[in-house]
Amino acid sequence: MENKKIAIITWHAYNNYGGVLQAYALRQAVSKLGIDNVDTINYKSDPPKVFRKIRFKDLATKFLVRNNKVKNLVQQNSSKFDNFREHNFTYTKRCENATELFLLNDEYDKFICGSDQIWAPTVFNENYFLSFVSDDSKKISYAPSMGLPVIDNKYIKEQIKKLISKFDSISIREEQGKNLIKDFTDKEIEVVLDPTLLLNKEEWNEKFKLEENNNDYIVFYCLGGKNKHYKIAKEIAKILNKRLIIIPGNIFDYRREEVQNVSPEEFLKLIYNASLVITDSFHGTIFSINFNVPFITLKRFKDNKLSQNSRIYNILKKVKLENRLYNDNIKDFMENININFNECNKIIEEERKKSFDFLNNAISKDNKNLGNKTITNICSGCGMCAAVCPTKCITIKLNENGFYSYEIDKERCIGCNKCKKVCGQLSTQINEIKEMKLYSAYSLNEDVLKHSSSGGIAYEISYYGVQNKIPIIGCIYNLELNRAEHIIVTKEEDLLKLSGSKYLQSYTVDAFKEILKLKQAIVIGTPCQISSIDRYLKSIGRRNDFILVDLICHGVPSYNLWEKYISKYKELDDVKFRDKKYGWRTMTMSINSQYHKNENKDLFYDLFRTQVVYNKSCYECKYRAKTNADIRIGDYWGQKFKKEKNGISMVIINTLNGQKLIDKLINDNKIKADKQPIEDYFKAQQTINDSMPLLYNQIIAELKDEKTSLKEISKKYCKKELRQNKIKKIIYRIYSTIKGR
Numbered sequence: 001m002e003n004k005k006i007a008i009i010t011w012h013a014y015n016n017y018g019g020v021l022q023a024y025a026l027r028q029a030v031s032k033l034g035i036d037n038v039d040t041i042n043y044k045s046d047p048p049k050v051f052r053k054i055r056f057k058d059l060a061t062k063f064l065v066r067n068n069k070v071k072n073l074v075q076q077n078s079s080k081f082d083n084f085r086e087h088n089f090t091y092t093k094r095c096e097n098a099t100e101l102f103l104l105n106d107e108y109d110k111f112i113c114g115s116d117q118i119w120a121p122t123v124f125n126e127n128y129f130l131s132f133v134s135d136d137s138k139k140i141s142y143a144p145s146m147g148l149p150v151i152d153n154k155y156i157k158e159q160i161k162k163l164i165s166k167f168d169s170i171s172i173r174e175e176q177g178k179n180l181i182k183d184f185t186d187k188e189i190e191v192v193l194d195p196t197l198l199l200n201k202e203e204w205n206e207k208f209k210l211e212e213n214n215n216d217y218i219v220f221y222c223l224g225g226k227n228k229h230y231k232i233a234k235e236i237a238k239i240l241n242k243r244l245i246i247i248p249g250n251i252f253d254y255r256r257e258e259v260q261n262v263s264p265e266e267f268l269k270l271i272y273n274a275s276l277v278i279t280d281s282f283h284g285t286i287f288s289i290n291f292n293v294p295f296i297t298l299k300r301f302k303d304n305k306l307s308q309n310s311r312i313y314n315i316l317k318k319v320k321l322e323n324r325l326y327n328d329n330i331k332d333f334m335e336n337i338n339i340n341f342n343e344c345n346k347i348i349e350e351e352r353k354k355s356f357d358f359l360n361n362a363i364s365k366d367n368k369n370l371g372n373k374t375i376t377n378i379c380s381g382c383g384m385c386a387a388v389c390p391t392k393c394i395t396i397k398l399n400e401n402g403f404y405s406y407e408i409d410k411e412r413c414i415g416c417n418k419c420k421k422v423c424g425q426l427s428t429q430i431n432e433i434k435e436m437k438l439y440s441a442y443s444l445n446e447d448v449l450k451h452s453s454s455g456g457i458a459y460e461i462s463y464y465g466v467q468n469k470i471p472i473i474g475c476i477y478n479l480e481l482n483r484a485e486h487i488i489v490t491k492e493e494d495l496l497k498l499s500g501s502k503y504l505q506s507y508t509v510d511a512f513k514e515i516l517k518l519k520q521a522i523v524i525g526t527p528c529q530i531s532s533i534d535r536y537l538k539s540i541g542r543r544n545d546f547i548l549v550d551l552i553c554h555g556v557p558s559y560n561l562w563e564k565y566i567s568k569y570k571e572l573d574d575v576k577f578r579d580k581k582y583g584w585r586t587m588t589m590s591i592n593s594q595y596h597k598n599e600n601k602d603l604f605y606d607l608f609r610t611q612v613v614y615n616k617s618c619y620e621c622k623y624r625a626k627t628n629a630d631i632r633i634g635d636y637w638g639q640k641f642k643k644e645k646n647g648i649s650m651v652i653i654n655t656l657n658g659q660k661l662i663d664k665l666i667n668d669n670k671i672k673a674d675k676q677p678i679e680d681y682f683k684a685q686q687t688i689n690d691s692m693p694l695l696y697n698q699i700i701a702e703l704k705d706e707k708t709s710l711k712e713i714s715k716k717y718c719k720k721e722l723r724q725n726k727i728k729k730i731i732y733r734i735y736s737t738i739k740g741r
């Protein structure tokens, strides 16, 4: 096979023995096919946001993690895993988000997703379905598991269906999984072995020198943390008169005296040499099968339609060892403790061959070069690509989720790639805020403060611009089209139109097209918009002629929300998202100068603050702690200025031009500004992305549904979280007061 470059996306980074070893085994299996360049994608995802009650077990876990002894053991365990990964994996460059995954497209010939439960609908994340791979003919799935016997949410099912239909070569780990997805694609779906079974006992032993003489012990490895299971293991150990060794499968195991804090290699060694393995884990079971070690599999979950036991039933059935499933009768097991593995080994050998054949064929297939015209996989709708496209074949339109994003008329595209060169989402060089200077600042003009969202710094910067004949490109609320929109302002009397945050994605194309003609300008916008302008200006060598100002930004909500919210008004003649009627710190919506509701009573703010219907790009945002603007501005949240009534801004300086402009405003007595520690940014602002809700598509669909009221949606998805946030805020305030912050 000619030497191809392969990238694998899987759960490699969690400190779970099965997870890390399956990731390792798949790399090895691909290498065995003669591929020298196999990299694991250096990506770790957070779980999606789910709306559920706090469980006692979660609280107990949090409590236990704080215990010093347990904390130390967990840390030791973590460094053992890191050490294993360091010595046994090669990685792609670090990918923090989906757009960084997208940048791998140019480097790799094929992408494999799998194995483990990366396709489980309960933790749905489209990156594990290779959504970032732009050429479908490069997509291979190897043994992903669906985890569950059903996909019970129709919106998630629809998403999975769309994604699976794009695979060129497709395999899955369990028969049940195949049944779930067989109608999603017209391609053949192979059921293949978990990667750990692709390497046989001898290969594992050869690599990690597993064989030892001592087998006078029983291994207990359970992920469920059930006391009942521990008691069974103790009893069996007593009957057999063997030592019990616990491999930590969950945090509660660290309290037990029999625990051994082992590395993944030591995990293999303990199982390899054990006289018996007692486990509720899928990988605990299959390593026992592979190493021909007697084992007992305990049920981790109750059998119901959402139980994850099916993958264990599947493998036991496949190798005809269903009788190893514990049936609450210790005596039964004691009588049949030794297993004849002959038939099982034969079955595995045949399945191994089939699985290797699948992998080999999938990797050998030529790519079709489908001539894909993707600019980026995660579009923020900034509009800059449409502004620069020489054939005007890009349009920026509201998509079905209610966000502006690009569309290309492929017939008219000449493949010049100008769009890609300006797209901020593809930018790889963005400056870290932690190295920058920070000020607290506010306008010395009371009228400006009254109309601005926080300290009126945006106005003062813009005022400086028009006084010096520099055009301002900023955002207004367009009352005819009911949308936020960027325009060019050159006159002082129009400046107030820009004041105030519009918490919506703004339509930019017409204004941004003007940038191509202007000699200089000041542009104010969200970081994703400014990032694209920065790339464009740098590409033409004119970056220093412009002042770019971006806003600290936690995200933009769907226009589906906004349309539902304003549908009760016949006409709008005035919209303010941040009226200062109840003070600067209380966000207050004002509509037609009559309706005034603060953030705690307003339905728009319920969904906006809980971040449940943001643009996809906002859950993958690269700019939370980085910027390429000259100046970044936002609210000075946090406790420091809690007594300030009229508004105070946080101002971050990135460039010399930015510093000169702020110095000028200070010297001209336009603003009052004081230097503050940059740490305040990290204390007061959201510097990491929130996870996308698992039910995102469902919420978006409900927003479009006329029969569902906003009140119902808020009650279903937001109220609980807002209550919890309120409690957290109170605790934080008490903590800050005690600490004197």
Ligand SMILES: Cc1cc2nc3c(=O)[nH]c(=O)nc-3n(C[C@H](O)[C@H](O)[C@H](O)COP(=O)(O)OP(=O)(O)OC[C@H]3O[C@@H](n4cnc5c(N)ncnc54)[C@H](O)[C@@H]3O)c2cc1C
Pocket: 451, 452, 453, 454, 455, 456, 457, 458, 459, 473, 474, 475, 476, 484, 498, 499, 500, 501, 502, 503, 504, 505, 506, 524, 525, 526, 551, 552, 553, 554, 555, 556, 633, 634, 635, 636, 637, 649, 650, 685, 686
């Ligand atoms: C969507 C969004 C999310 C934000 N999130 C945060 C946050 O998490 N933390 C924080 O501290 N600050 C946030 N801000 C910024 C904050 O609301 C204030 O805009 C900022 O503090 C500047 O205040 P100001 O008084 O100087 O100017 P303002 O009077 O508020 O003027 C704001 C400037 O922003 C521009 N603008 C307004 N709406 C938009 C828009 N939709 N898109 C692009 N540009 C726009 C206008 O052109 C104007 O020049 C956000 C702003 C927006 C638009």
Ligand code: SF4
Pocket: 388, 389, 390, 391, 392, 393, 394, 408, 412, 413, 414, 415, 416, 417, 418, 419, 420
């Ligand atoms: S490649 Fe060129 S012509 Fe095609 S969409 Fe991009 S900018 Fe337009």
Ligand code: SF4
Pocket: 375, 376, 378, 379, 380, 381, 382, 383, 384, 385, 386, 396, 405, 406, 419, 422, 423, 424, 425, 532
């Ligand atoms: S330039 Fe902006 S609108 Fe165009 S693809 Fe990139 S993010 Fe989307």
Ligand code: SF4
Pocket: 380, 526, 527, 528, 529, 553, 554, 555, 556, 615, 617, 618, 619, 621, 622, 623
């Ligand atoms: S959160 Fe990020 S992606 Fe979303 S609007 Fe703000 S800057 Fe753009």
